[in-house]
Amino acid sequence: MTLDLAIILPTLNERGNLGPLVERIDRAIGTAAVWEVIIVDDDSKDGTADEARVLALIDPRVRVIQRIGRRGLASAAIEGFCATAAPYVAVMDADHQHDPALLPGMLTALKSGEAEICVASRFAEGASTAEWAAPEREKLSTYANALARKITGVELSDPMSGYFMLPAATARALVPRLSGIGFKILLDLLATADAPMTVKEFPLNFAARREGESKLDRAILFDFLAGLYDKTLGKVIPTRFALFGTVGAFGVLVHFVVLSVLLFALGERFAIAQTAAVLVAMSFNFWLNNWLTYRDKRLVGAVALLRGWLGFIATCAIGAFANVAIATFMEGSGIHWVLAALAGIVVGSVWNYALSSRFVWGR
Ligand code: GDD
Numbered sequence: 001m002t003l004d005l006a007i008i009l010p011t012l013n014e015r016g017n018l019g020p021l022v023e024r025i026d027r028a029i030g031t032a033a034v035w036e037v038i039i040v041d042d043d044s045k046d047g048t049a050d051e052a053r054v055l056a057l058i059d060p061r062v063r064v065i066q067r068i069g070r071r072g073l074a075s076a077a078i079e080g081f082c083a084t085a086a087p088y089v090a091v092m093d094a095d096h097q098h099d100p101a102l103l104p105g106m107l108t109a110l111k112s113g114e115a116e117i118c119v120a121s122r123f124a125e126g127a128s129t130a131e132w133a134a135p136e137r138e139k140l141s142t143y144a145n146a147l148a149r150k151i152t153g154v155e156l157s158d159p160m161s162g163y164f165m166l167p168a169a170t171a172r173a174l175v176p177r178l179s180g181i182g183f184k185i186l187l188d189l190l191a192t193a194d195a196p197m198t199v200k201e202f203p204l205n206f207a208a209r210r211e212g213e214s215k216l217d218r219a220i221l222f223d224f225l226a227g228l229y230d231k232t233l234g235k236v237i238p239t240r241f242a243l244f245g246t247v248g249a250f251g252v253l254v255h256f257v258v259l260s261v262l263l264f265a266l267g268e269r270f271a272i273a274q275t276a277a278v279l280v281a282m283s284f285n286f287w288l289n290n291w292l293t294y295r296d297k298r299l300v301g302a303v304a305l306l307r308g309w310l311g312f313i314a315t316c317a318i319g320a321f322a323n324v325a326i327a328t329f330m331e332g333s334g335i336h337w338v339l340a341a342l343a344g345i346v347v348g349s350v351w352n353y354a355l356s357s358r359f360v361w362g363r
């Protein structure tokens, strides 16, 4: 009997959910396949990785990857693809929202060549969701699906599904070309494949989360726009950097609004007004980047936010210094002031982006 299937469970604070889930997976698969579970934990504060190790001691089919200093659902799934010898890989939520009973059917469909990828769908005929008002979701998903069809060339009722299975070799072959900004790993895999993949959908009864809370928000439209950009212009200017730059442009706007209000209120005290405007704009940028640019790695909780905010301000202060230094030097060597200023802005932005992605949202 050789290994058939690796079930990848990305986890962030799912301690209490793991044991019962492994039991459910075992029961659902029975003797239909030889499996392993790969828990990819991003150093959860609730001790999920330790709990995973306890499970692995009892049952060697459970494996643990604990990542320290890294975050992200998509990159956790990729980590799993690359860590197994199993010919097939599945990704599912660790919170019991995804019914493991679908696993044997998915595996059969892949083995028989009926499909190149199997997707559990909350919106396929016969599916149901316990989580939110279905009509509203269904309407949203109509637009989402049309867009997804454009990007992937595949007809899907639930392109945002987080529960799917495919051959491990296919997944690994696509990994080098996946977007850095993988909010939606399934969509990304489908969009990156050279030819549209044949998909088999499995109706899913999407259960309520068993314990803990959701880590993702539901800005579906945003995910799609980001995905669309990534597959087109993203090759020229990386999506995350484009977001960062857009946020920065809004920051300039905020800066001028605050500056004009303060100048009006304070009269002649330009230096004070400018300093306040810089601080407000930086804080605004920090907040918006945390919400949009790094929504897959969002900092939450007072301590993390305070640390992130301070780090961001320190980063931007150095970036601003570099900006001024380079622009002044260029202008001094006879380059047109507009070009010099632009060069300063580009260097400052790249600096801010590089450092904040590493030190503010890197862990
Ligand atoms: N390693 C790791 N790192 N795991 C993470 C991270 C992360 O940064 N963020 C979330 N997870 C884990 C969670 O612990 C859970 O097991 C799984 O990934 C999905 O996260 P949830 O927080 O349960 O997401 P959800 O239920 O709101 O979203 C689900 O539905 C979406 C469709 O609306 C997921 O299945 C999504 O993939 C899906 O797109």
Ligand code: MN
Pocket (backbone or CB within 6 Å): 093, 095, 097, 209, 214
């Ligand atoms: Mn979930």
